[in-house]
Amino acid sequence: MKDFRYIDGAAILTLNKEACIGCGMCVTVCPHRIFALQDKKAKIVDLNACMECGACATNCPTEAIFVNPDNGCGCASMIINSWISKVRGKQVNVCSC
Numbered sequence: 001m002k003d004f005r006y007i008d009g010a011a012i013l014t015l016n017k018e019a020c021i022g023c024g025m026c027v028t029v030c031p032h033r034i035f036a037l038q039d040k041k042a043k044i045v046d047l048n049a050c051m052e053c054g055a056c057a058t059n060c061p062t063e064a065i066f067v068n069p070d071n072g073c074g075c076a077s078m079i080i081n082s083w084i085s086k087v088r089g090k091q092v093n094v095c096s097c
């Protein structure tokens with residue numbers, strides 16, 4: 001999924017390092033490899049690739065991750081239409097939100 005990204009600067013994702021226990025669940029469940037573990041704590045390594053699916057926040061045992069007030073609105077339309085645009089070689093409306 002590394003070639004299919006959300007809109008730069010749009011992701012509302014925050015990480016409370018104090019609350020993180022370093023279990024690695026966010027690293028495992030994130031389809032876009034947003035997180036990495038460093039010194040037994042999660043860190044955000046690629047914020048703009050986040051599509052706000054909410055999987056990390058849902059699976060974090062300590063509620064250290066905040067995605068957005070709806071717990072992840074996500075924009076599957078944006079990702080899928082970006083993929084279609086790439087395959088067709090012409091721009092398709094990328095987001096219907």
Ligand code: SF4
Pocket residue numbers: 015019020021022023024025026027041042059060061062063064065
């Ligand atoms: S899932 Fe939560 S507690 Fe576990 S590493 Fe990620 S942020 Fe830390």
Ligand code: SF4
Pocket residue numbers: 013029030031032033034035049050051052053054055056057067072
């Ligand atoms: S909201 Fe989804 S894409 Fe964004 S960091 Fe969490 S699991 Fe990854």
